[in-house]
Each structure stands twice: as C-alpha cells, then as structure tokens.
Amino acid sequence: MKKLSLKKVTSRKRGPGQHYTIRYADELNAAQHQAVMHAGGPALIIAGAGTGKTRTLIYRVARLVEDGVDPRAILLLTFTRKAAGEMLRRATMLLDGRCEHVAGGTFHSFANQVLRRHAKHIKFDSSFSVLDQGDAQDVVNLLRAQVVGSRKKRFARKQTIHNIISAAMNRASSIEDIIHNDYPQFVEDTTEIEYLAEAYARYKVNHNLMDYDDLLFYLHKILQEVPAVREQVQRQYKHVLVDEYQDTNIPQHEIVVFLAGQQENVMAVGDDAQSIYSFRGANFANIMKFPQAFNKECTIIKLEENYRSTQPILDLSNAVMNAAVQKFDKELYTHRQAEDKPYLIKADNEEQQAEFVVSQVLEMREEGVELSDMAVLFRSSHHSSDVELYLNKANVPFQKFGGFKFFETAHIKDVIAHLRVLVNPRDAVSWNRILLLLEGIGPRRAGAIVDAVTEESATWSDVQRFKALAGNNTSVEELFGMLNKLNRKRVGVDECVATVVDFYWPTLKRKYDDHQKRSRDIEMFQTIAERYADLDELLADMALEAPVESLEDVSATNDEDESLLTLSTIHSAKGLEWRVVFVIWVLDGRFPPVRSFKSTEDLEEERRLFYVACTRAADHLFMSYPMNIYDRETGMVLGRPSRFIEALDQELYDEYTLEFNDDE
DNA sequence: CCAGTATCCCTTTTT
DNA sequence: GGGATACTGG
Numbered sequence: 001m002k003k004l005s006l007k008k009v010t011s012r013k014r015g016p017g018q019h020y021t022i023r024y025a026d027e028l029n030a031a032q033h034q035a036v037m038h039a040g041g042p043a044l045i046i047a048g049a050g051t052g053k054t055r056t057l058i059y060r061v062a063r064l065v066e067d068g069v070d071p072r073a074i075l076l077l078t079f080t081r082k083a084a085g086e087m088l089r090r091a092t093m094l095l096d097g098r099c100e101h102v103a104g105g106t107f108h109s110f111a112n113q114v115l116r117r118h119a120k121h122i123k124f125d126s127s128f129s130v131l132d133q134g135d136a137q138d139v140v141n142l143l144r145a146q147v148v149g150s151r152k153k154r155f156a157r158k159q160t161i162h163n164i165i166s167a168a169m170n171r172a173s174s175i176e177d178i179i180h181n182d183y184p185q186f187v188e189d190t191t192e193i194e195y196l197a198e199a200y201a202r203y204k205v206n207h208n209l210m211d212y213d214d215l216l217f218y219l220h221k222i223l224q225e226v227p228a229v230r231e232q233v234q235r236q237y238k239h240v241l242v243d244e245y246q247d248t249n250i251p252q253h254e255i256v257v258f259l260a261g262q263q264e265n266v267m268a269v270g271d272d273a274q275s276i277y278s279f280r281g282a283n284f285a286n287i288m289k290f291p292q293a294f295n296k297e298c299t300i301i302k303l304e305e306n307y308r309s310t311q312p313i314l315d316l317s318n319a320v321m322n323a324a325v326q327k328f329d330k331e332l333y334t335h336r337q338a339e340d341k342p343y344l345i346k347a348d349n350e351e352q353q354a355e356f357v358v359s360q361v362l363e364m365r366e367e368g369v370e371l372s373d374m375a376v377l378f379r380s381s382h383h384s385s386d387v388e389l390y391l392n393k394a395n396v397p398f399q400k401f402g403g404f405k406f407f408e409t410a411h412i413k414d415v416i417a418h419l420r421v422l423v424n425p426r427d428a429v430s431w432n433r434i435l436l437l438l439e440g441i442g443p444r445r446a447g448a449i450v451d452a453v454t455e456e457s458a459t460w461s462d463v464q465r466f467k468a469l470a471g472n473n474t475s476v477e478e479l480f481g482m483l484n485k486l487n488r489k490r491v492g493v494d495e496c497v498a499t500v501v502d503f504y505w506p507t508l509k510r511k512y513d514d515h516q517k518r519s520r521d522i523e524m525f526q527t528i529a530e531r532y533a534d535l536d537e538l539l540a541d542m543a544l545e546a547p548v549e550s551l552e553d554v555s556a557t558n559d560e561d562e563s564l565l566t567l568s569t570i571h572s573a574k575g576l577e578w579r580v581v582f583v584i585w586v587l588d589g590r591f592p593p594v595r596s597f598k599s600t601e602d603l604e605e606e607r608r609l610f611y612v613a614c615t616r617a618a619d620h621l622f623m624s625y626p627m628n629i630y631d632r633e634t635g636m637v638l639g640r641p642s643r644f645i646e647a648l649d650q651e652l653y654d655e656y657t658l659e660f661n662d663d664e
Numbered sequence: 665c666c667a668g669t670a671t672c673c674c675t676t677t678t679t
Numbered sequence: 680g681g682g683a684t685a686c687t688g689g
C-alpha cells in the first residue's frame with residue numbers, strides 16, 4: 001500500500017522538493033499532500049470534520065517556509081486566537097522557530113494592526129479605542145436616550161438596536177431590509193433606528209472609537225480606496241491562508257480578495273457542513289462562490305478521510321447531515337472501527353443529568369482517560385450550570401469556554417474604563433461609566449462632566465470646574481486627582497493599574513455584596529496586565545484577544561499541569577476534539593431551541609451545529625437530555641429528545657435510562 | 665437631582 | 680436572572 005518516493009540525498013540545489021526536511025508524501029494522504037504542495041494561485045480546500053484540515057495548513061506553512069518563503073510574508077487568518085496560536089505552535093514543532101514569525105491572528109486583530117499603522121488615511125488617530133460588544137451597546141444607549149424621550153411606545157432596547165446596525169454591516173445590507181426581515185416588530189421605528197445608526201457612526205468617528213464591525217469595515221475601505229496601503233499590504237504578504245472559510249461574511253470575503261492581489265496566492269479551507277455563524281452574517285454560499293472571485297483558475301481539493309472518530313460516531317454524524325434540507329456533497333469515512341455506539345441517555349431531570357455526567361467523567365478517569373481528553377458541550381452557555389455545580393462538589397477541575405467572559409464582568413470593565421480615559425481622553429462612554437460609580441453622581445451630573453471633559457479645549461487640571469458641575473462633590477476631586485497624577489507621571493502599566501485598583505476598591509465594596517469573589521478577579525486582571533509594557537496594547541487586547549476562560553478555571557488552574565475537564569459551548573468547541581464528548585441538553589426545545597422551530601433556515605443551522613458537536617468526539621459520544629422540563633416562554637412541557645436524534649435510525653445509537661445506585 | 669425599590673419583559677451562538 | 684422603566688423618599 002505504501003507509495004515509494006524518490007528522495008535526493010545530497011543535492012543542495014535550489015528548487016522545490018529538493019531540500020525538504022519533512023517527508024511530506026509519507027506523512028500526508030494524497031489530497032492533503034496536493035494541498036500542501038499547491039504551488040500558487042487560488043485554492044479551495046473543502047475539508048470535512050476531522051479530516052486533517054489543521055494538519056494540512058500547518059504542513060503547508062512549513063512547506064512554504066522550507067521553500068524559502070519569508071515567514072513574515074505568510075498571513076494565516078483564523079477565527080479565534082486560540083486556533084491561530086495553536087497552529088503556529090504546531091508548525092514550529094514540526095519545522096522550526098522560523099514558523100513563529102508567520103503573521104497571523106483573527107481577522108479583527110489583523111485589521112487592528114493594519115489600521116493602527118494607517119489610521120490617518122481614514123481620519124482616525126492611531127490611539128483609537130476598540131469597543132467590545134458591551135461598550136458598543138453603551139454608546140448606542142447614550143444616543144438612544146435622545147430618541148426615546150419623544151416616544152410613548154416601547155422602543156427597541158440597546159442590544160436590539162446594536163444588533164440591527166451590526167447585522168446591516170455584516171451582511172452588506174440596509175437597516176431597512178434587516179428590520180423588515182428579522183425585526184418586523186420595529187418596522188414603524190425604522191426612521192429612528194436609521195437615524196441612530198448614523199448618529200452612532202458619527203459618534204464613533206468623533207470620539208476615536210471602533211467597534212468590531214468597524215475594524216473590518218475600515219480595513220475593507222482602506223484596501224479599496226487607498227492604493228498605497230493596498231499595494232504595500234499586498235507586497236508584504238506573498239501567501240494568504242484562511243481557515244474556517246464557511247464562517248466568513250461578505251466584508252471578510254472581500255478583504256481576502258484584496259489581500260490576494262495580482263498573484264492570487266490565497267488558500268481557503270473550510271467545510272460547508274460546519275457553517276454555524278450565520279447570525280454574524282456568514283453564509284456557507286460564500287465558500288461556494290470563492291472560486292469565482294479570482295482571475296486565475298481555482299484549484300479545488302476535497303479531504304474526506306476522517307482520522308478522528310470511530311465509524312459508529314461518523315455513521316451517526318453522517319446520518320444527521322443526510323437529513324439536511326440542503327444536501328452536502330460529502331460522506332466521511334474512517335478506518336477506525338469500534339463496537340461502541342453513541343449513547344443516548346435519558347435522565348429524569350436536570351440534576352440527574354448533571355450527576356450522570358460527573359459520575360461518568362469520574363469513571364472514565366478511573367479507566368485512565370485524562371480529564372483533558374474529555375469535554376462537555378452544550379448549545380447555550382447557561383446550560384452547564386448544573387454540571388458546574390456537581391463538578392465543584394466532586395472536586396473535578398474544569399475550564400469553561402464560551403458565554404460570558406471574564407473581561408465582560410462589570411467590575412473588570414469598571415477598572416478598564418479608568419485606564420481607557422487615560423489613553424483616549426475623548427472616550428465619553430468610559431468617562432460616563434467611571435463618573436457614575438462615584439457616590440452622589442447620577443446620569444445628569446455625569447453627563448455634564450462628560451461634556452466638559454471631552455471638549456476640545458478641556459484640561460484635566462481644571463478640577464474645580466468639574467467638581468462644581470457635580471454640586472461640589474468631593475469624590476470628583478479625588479477621581480481627577482488620581483487621573484492627573486497618572487497622566488503627569490509616566491508610570492509603568494503595573495503601577496498604573498495598581499493605582500486605579502486602589503482607587504476603585506472602596507467602590508467595589510460599596511456596590512457589590514460579593515466583593516470578595518470579585519476582588520479575586522481584579523487581582524487576576526492585575527496579573528495579566530503586568531505582562532504588558534504598553535497600556536494601549538493591553539486595552540486593545542482586552543477587547544480583541546482577551547483570554548476566553550471564565551472565572552472558574554482561574555481558581556482551578558493554580559496547579560500548572562493539572563489536567564482539566566473542558567466545558568464549552570459548541571461554537572467555542574469548533575475545530576477541537578476530545579476522546580470522550582458529552583453533549584448535554586439534547587432536548588427538543590433546547591437543542592434545537594424553541595425559537596428556531598418556525599424557520600427552516602434556523603433549524604438547518606442548528607442541525608449543522610449538532611453535527612459539529614457530534615464530530616468533536618474521537619472514541620466515545622454521550623448525548624443526554626432530561627425529561628419533563630417546563631419552558632417558561634411557551635408554557636410547553638418538553639420531554640422529547642432532539643428532533644435531530646428522533647429522525648435517526650435507532651440502530652445508530654444505544655439508548656439508556658438511569659438507575660440509582662446506593663454505593664456512592 | 666440621586667438612590668432605592670417595584671414591576672414588567674426578554675432570554676443564543678462570537679469577534 | 681438582568682435590564683429598562685416608573686415611582687418614591689431623601
């Protein structure tokens with residue numbers, strides 16, 4: 001079966017294939033090898049789950065570097081920072097340290113880098129602040145107040161308004177269309193929302209702020225409208241590799257086309273069956289249209305052999321996708337046989353489901369499976385709360401991905417807001433936030449001070465003026481005293497953060513009953529902040545590449561090498577794999593959720609999400625659901641397994657109920 | 665003008 | 680369980 005290949009031993013002549021240290025042909029299958037060796041021009045790799053997509057990208061990076069391509073001229077775009085870091089680490093292990101210099105990261109962090117360098121072309125200052133989701137909503141809320149006053153009826157909430165504006169950007173569509181299609185209940189408010197969208201855009205320009213969508217929008221704009229920047233970027237990157245292409249939206253797709261330049265050395269990797277980000281404007285049709293975007297002919301390569309999962313797991317996963325409305329032209333196969341079929345576990349209630357997961361995890365650990373080889377996956381981040389509780393009880397260390405993030409908690413954002421005004425004094429939202437924390441300052445006085453302090457001619461030393469605006473409130477004086485001190489003395493990041501934390505400490509105690517727990521988070525933040533030499537960089541990273549772990553694991557990870565169980569939303573689990581995977585809450589109404597029932601499109605996205613969940617498992621797949629759960633929204637009593645499972649041939653899985661054992 | 669409380673509504677996934 | 684809003688008391 002093994003192919004023989006000729007290998008030159010002594011030749012040091014330049015040219016492809018004559019000086020490789022890695023035996024590509026032996027270590028890759030034919031399709032992977034073709035992708036790795038692809039010389040240049042556009043290429044699309046359609047890669048099913050577990051078919052060695054990441055491996056292929058890594059080997060390609062190594063191959064390019066071995067062929068003498070400057071690592072800094074290779075750009076590797078991914079969706080999560082986790083994925084980018086992991087890939088470069090593996091490439092470095094495979095080849096050598098040269099791979100560390102490969103340019104890479106998420107679309108957003110790449111945009112951030114380019115835009116800071118060329119900010120003047122789009123009339124921004126290079127010290128612009130990046131707004132995360134919550135910050136962006138706060139800005140919208142500030143403007144919303146102007147509109148809402150004149151209305152009797154309930155007006156859309158800040159989150160909804162921001163979602164609409166964001167959806168219009170990401171789908172390259174108009175506000176009107178988005179409201180019409182997705183938010184019909186706000187059709188009469190279209191004019192106001194359109195006005196708010198404009199006001200929001202203006203506000204961000206005036207205050208030197210960018211949200212996530214702006215990063216992509218302005219990168220797109222600068223590449224389109226400023227030839228000098230476009231050509232410079234195109235010269236810099238000789239090869240562009242994009243992972244998870246099925247999750248790109250229209251602006252991202254166009255950015256990739258710009259980056260490709262004349263040479264069109266761009267390789268996109270993705271799986272149409274794993275498109276799970278349509279809420280962000282991604283459309284799996286994008287990946288289908290990819291080949292037409294270029295002048296040169298696009299090479300298309302399919303990877304279909306799965307190296308991850310056993311055949312029974314693949315059989316079930318394939319069956320899930322075969323029932324899709326839009327069929328995908330792909331059937332995964334493997335040589336990994338096993339007798340163990342996926343398990344479907346019917347629990348009486350939520351607690352029993354959680355107990356089952358924990359006891360099964362412990363049992364597998366007894367059998368020698370590391371905790372880090374196991375994961376519990378779920379549709380929505382709050383689905384894991386019972387499991388978390390029981391894991392804590394049983395002293396099982398875990399880390400959780402997805403859902404609410406550490407840096408989005410109120411107290412951390414409070415501290416960050418103080419730092420933000422130091423870097424960007426025009427950041428009115430942060431000013432507003434920190435002023436409202438002071439005792440005796442409400443929306444009115446805060447607003448007056450924000451106006452005064454963000455004026456063009458304002459100087460912070462004008463403390464008495466600000467104090468007067470707040471009815472001679474002394475805490476205003478203290479705040480400005482602290483900020484002025486930091487502003488004058490160019491202190492290090494660590495000292496700066498320490499000063500702010502000291503100042504914030506009494507507020508924390510006053511505002512939160514659980515300040516003990518929260519102060520530990522703040523200590524954690526300080527530890528992270530100390531690693532930075534530059535405040536700008538710290539703040540940009542907090543919005544763009546903040547660690548995704550939530551609080552729980554912070555206490556759990558004290559022990560460096562301790563093996564941790566993973567809890568994760570399915571979205572955050574994309575691209576990862578574990579030997580043992582639990583998918584919990586596979587209850588019709590939770591997964592898929594009730595709200596997706598009436599739309600075929602939404603249901604199909606849920607189906608793909610379910611497919612992603614199942615294909616994370618290498619050896620064992622446990623799916624569980626509790627019986628008889630009441631749904632407050634609809635008043636329905638839910639009790640059936642997910643329709644994706646009910647539609648399957650019963651031969652594909654084994655069904656179990658739970659019995660109590662007394663030997664605990 | 666601020667702070668505290670009561671009430672109603674909505675509740676996904678990520679950069 | 681959190682956010683927005685309305686109302687009350689200081």
